[in-house]
Amino acid sequence: MLKSLARKTDEWLWHKGFRASEIRLLLRCQILVSGASLLAGVACAPFWDWGLWFGVGAALSTFNFYALAKFVQGIVFLPYTRAMAAGLMFRFYGRLLLTGLVLFGLIVWLKVSVSALLAGLSTCVLSIAAWGIARGAGQKVKEA
């Protein structure tokens, strides 16, 4: 089931224009991790809300990574037009504004657990670091 879910996510990312396989792999892992943690958090929310806010942080981190990857791919691959540049800029700053507003709402209005939020936001960095370590280890094995 997990393999089929991963394959479907991979296909969806391909259709969305993510052509670099490493980025697709990372995004796929990140989407699956954040989806699983969000589902687990919603299930545990009545008696342990830390998991829910962890899932929300992970989802926010995934959204940011997804949008950033799409933005950079847009710059590199799309032919330059004024409308394209304006659209990319609008989406980039819109994403930053949205992230700021969501964080403000979560911390100030909902008063969520900041440790949970920060742990969720760190999932993206952790998965990139894990991917880098795994890749380095794979290269060493190949060289040996």
Add this chain to the structure above:
Amino acid sequence: MRKFLMIALNTVALMSFAALAFAADGKMDAGALGLTCLAAAIGMAIAAAGCGLGQGMGLKAACEGTARNPEAGGKIMVTLILGLAFIESLAIYALVVNLILLVANPFVG
């Protein structure tokens, strides 16, 4: 340069301890509030400047690398995306810490 850095860091440390001392009784007076706002503003400014510099340098190196060797563009793009994601997460952490300082300060009742 080193002397100036030491003086600046000591001043910032003293100012932050003063803010904590003012806020210890559960209410924040105007002085402590002002210092907290100043600390948050300076913190966010430093974070934004550092992240902007880092992203700019990364982008510049990626553009140069792709211009010199267009065939390596795909690999450079992957590294660029990962680097930008790393740097941007630091700015988001700084934003969270500043929001905590300003509106969800644990030292204020």
